[in-house]
Amino acid sequence: MSSSEYEKLIAAARRATSVTVLTGAGFSAESRIPTFRDKQTGLWEKFDVMDLATPQAFERDPSLVWGWYEWRRALVKKAQPNAAHRALATLEKYVPQLTLITQNVDDLHERGGSQGIIHLHGSLERPRCVHCEEPYAHPEGIPDVPQGGARVEPPRCLACGCRVRPGVVWFGEPLPELEWLAAVTAASSCEVFFSIGTSSLVQPAASLVEHARGAGALTVQVNLNSTDCDMLFDFAIQGAAGEELPRLFRAVWGAEAETPRS
Ligand code: OAD
Secondary structure (H helix, E strand, O other): OOHHHHHHHHHHHHHHHHEEEEEOOHHHHOOOOOOOOOOOOHHHHOHHHHHHHHHHHHHHHHHHHHHHHHHHHHHHHHOOHHHHHHHHHHHHHHOOOEEEEOOOOHHHHHHOOOOOOOOOOEEOOEEOOOOOOOOEEEEOOOOOOOOOOOOOOOOOOOOOOEEOOEEEEOOOOOOHHHHHHHHHHHHHHHOOOEEEOOOOOOOOOHHHHHHHHHOOOOEEEEEOOOOOOOOOEEEEEOHHHHHHHHHHHHHHOOHHHOOOOO
16 A cells, blocks of 8 residues: 555544444454464365355254364453454544454454444354354453364253253354344445455455445455455455554544553
């Protein structure tokens, strides 16, 4: 991106009173949480999505699926929010209407200080009964599962005795309705829409930028690499979220905007 384009972006962001941000796995990459599709390090490079992230996979082999999600939950529990999480949390002070939508199932935005996060793909911390949907509370502490996971028998629902499943959205399942409606509303009514650390390959989340464009928002992508969707954005910033967001926010809102809220 040229410096005059960057200046244009800074000026437009400074004027904005409503900003919507969509984040993906790349946002947590600097906290050492693996992404899905990055070559060599992405989870879907090593594991088969059909064995682990569909309702059929859980029916077929519940302990394989539960153990894999417990391994991922352990990774998140050991991780800390990174500079991008902290920078985003400070924006709440500067933008009157800020909506944060994430595809991530970790809780690093929450722990980084953001509030009111819309989790489009569910959360590792919200398992529920497959049958009666009663929420299940994980035992305290970090699950003890080896790297990559191992079979772990899922717990049983205290209300009806059926299996508990991970609280995430699997392929073939609809997104939670209220969250999706809130996301579409926020994308369709913002002045600036950021898409950060996502390959923009998974629908319907990837269509949110179209809602934002349709409503005349300025659209900005931040990604380590160029993506197939660069052309959908007015500005495509190439770089690590943990470096680019503090830099951009400092340029727009001043030095304070990159430091965590007290
Ligand atoms: P992907 O793994 O598809 O994409 C991650 C993106 O982050 C890639 O485009 C990377 O280039 C970029 N990236 C990596 N490190 C970065 C960094 N430090 N800063 C900025 N960008 C970085 O992950 P998602 O797009 O989130 O769904 O994947 C979408 C959905 O597919 C996930 O929510 C999950 C997955 O299957 C479900 O589990 C339902």
